[in-house]
Amino acid sequence: MAGSLMESPCVPRSQFTIVNNLCQHICRFGRQILILGLRLIGDYAFTASESKTAINPESSLVSSNPQQSSIGKTGPNPGSDESYIVERIYKAVMEQRLAPNTKLSEARLCETFGVGRMRVRRALLLLSSQGLIELQSNRGAYVACPDKSEANDVFAARMLIEPPLVRQLAQSSGDIDLTVLIDHIALEDAAREKEERTEIIRLSGEFHTKLAQATGNKFIFRMMRELVMRTSLIVGLFGSSQNASCPDDEHSKILHAIQSQNPQLAERLLISHLNHIQSGLDMESRQEPQDDLATILGSS
Numbered sequence: 121m122a123g124s125l126m127e128s129p130c131v132p133r134s135q136f137t138i139v140n141n142l143c144q145h146i147c148r149f150g151r152q153i154l155i156l157g158l159r160l161i162g163d164y165a166f167t168a169s170e171s172k173t174a175i176n177p178e179s180s181l182v183s184s185n186p187q188q189s190s191i192g193k194t195g196p197n198p199g200s201d202e203s204y205i206v207e208r209i210y211k212a213v214m215e216q217r218l219a220p221n222t223k224l225s226e227a228r229l230c231e232t233f234g235v236g237r238m239r240v241r242r243a244l245l246l247l248s249s250q251g252l253i254e255l256q257s258n259r260g261a262y263v264a265c266p267d268k269s270e271a272n273d274v275f276a277a278r279m280l281i282e283p284p285l286v287r288q289l290a291q292s293s294g295d296i297d298l299t300v301l302i303d304h305i306a307l308e309d310a311a312r313e314k315e316e317r318t319e320i321i322r323l324s325g326e327f328h329t330k331l332a333q334a335t336g337n338k339f340i341f342r343m344m345r346e347l348v349m350r351t352s353l354i355v356g357l358f359g360s361s362q363n364a365s366c367p368d369d370e371h372s373k374i375l376h377a378i379q380s381q382n383p384q385l386a387e388r389l390l391i392s393h394l395n396h397i398q399s400g401l402d403m404e405s406r407q408e409p410q411d412d413l414a415t416i417l418g419s420s
Contacts, residue, residue, distance in 0.1 A: 205233055205243035208417045213252055213263060214349065215322050216356040217416050220265040222409040224253060232414045252349055264353055268403050271354045275398045278347055281340065282328065282394065283387045286374060289334055290383035296334055301375050304330055312368060324366040325352050331374075351397075358401040366397060 212218040229240045244261045247253045253261050266274065289296060304327055311319040325348045332344035370393045377386035410416060 202239050202243045202246070205229070205235070205240065206246050208233075209243070209247055210252060210349075211322070212416055213356075214325055214352050215319075216352060216359075218263050218356075219409050220263050220353050220356055222263045222413075223411075224261040224263065225413070226260065228413045229417075232417050250349070251346055263409075264350075266350060266354050270350075271358065271401070271403070274347060274350045274354060275394060278351070278394055279391065281343065281347070282331070283390050285331060285335060285340065285344075286378060286386040286390045287383040289331065290378045290381055290386040293378050293381050296336075298334065298375070298379060301327075301330055301334060301378075305372055305375055308371060321352075324371075325349075327366070327371050355397070355401065358403050366393065370396065 209218065209224070224244065226237055226240050226244075229243075230237055233240070244253060244255065248255045248261070252264060254264050255261050289298075304323065308320065308323045308327065311323055329341065329345050329348050332341045335341075370389065374386060374389045374393065377389055
């Protein structure tokens with residue numbers, strides 16, 4: 121047998137048993153270390169080559185323009201690309217179709233996207249690096265589930281970042297291209313007219329990342345993008361269908377204050393806006409995790 125020793129008359133049986141067991145353990149653990157090393161090499165190679173395209177922190181995966189999103193791409197099997205899997209899960213969470221603490225079974229994801237486990241694992245690794253999912257040892261991947269304390273921390277962080285952010289935009293609005301924000305408000309209005317609930321939810325969160333993007337500060341943008349994702353999870357966990365998105369006209373008022381170069385009003389409106397969202401949450405409610413990943417991730 122590989123990894124075992126032949127018994128020798130020169131070696132006492134007790135010592136032979138100890139040595140034999142030790143050799144078997146070394147062989148077994150050696151194989152496990154080799155497999156782990158190969159997996160790490162594969163993950164490193166993927167991360168080095170794909171990190172700039174799979175989740176680009178300087179551009180939203182879920183574009184307001186379908187032509188700029190991989191969802192709108194055609195091909196023999198669009199779900200075979202890791203960035204497509206990341207995008208579908210990201211979009212489902214942002215639109216609150218994937219509830220917090222939903223288990224993302226590797227087997228079901230493989231069936232949904234028609235890919236092997238390695239591609240799914242790479243996609244989950246990227247989503248985990250963004251804080252969107254949690255990888256739990258011996259249990260698998262789950263949509264992140266913030267608790268009440270974290271919910272309060274997220275809104276406190278946004279209160280520290282966003283009011284000064286809009287103040288800065290209002291003070292220098294003459295030097296900043298606000299076209300992207302104006303166009304975004306138009307998209308929000310169109311979605312409300314058509315009563316497209318999931319699109320309203322997505323666009324409501326995206327407005328705040330576009331505010332950060334307008335500053336030109338990449339670090340602020342990255343922080344805001346993560347905070348908006350966490351906020352979407354929090355609203356999905358503690359919110360209801362009536363308060364799942366930002367109030368109808370508050371974004372327009374904030375943008376108008378920025379365009380009018382009124383930093384005090386812009387800051388005041390932003391603070392009121394965040395308080396409005398937080399006060400609409402029911403911290404005792406729970407949205408149940410879902411099982412039908414194929415339907416959730418397969419829908420547009």
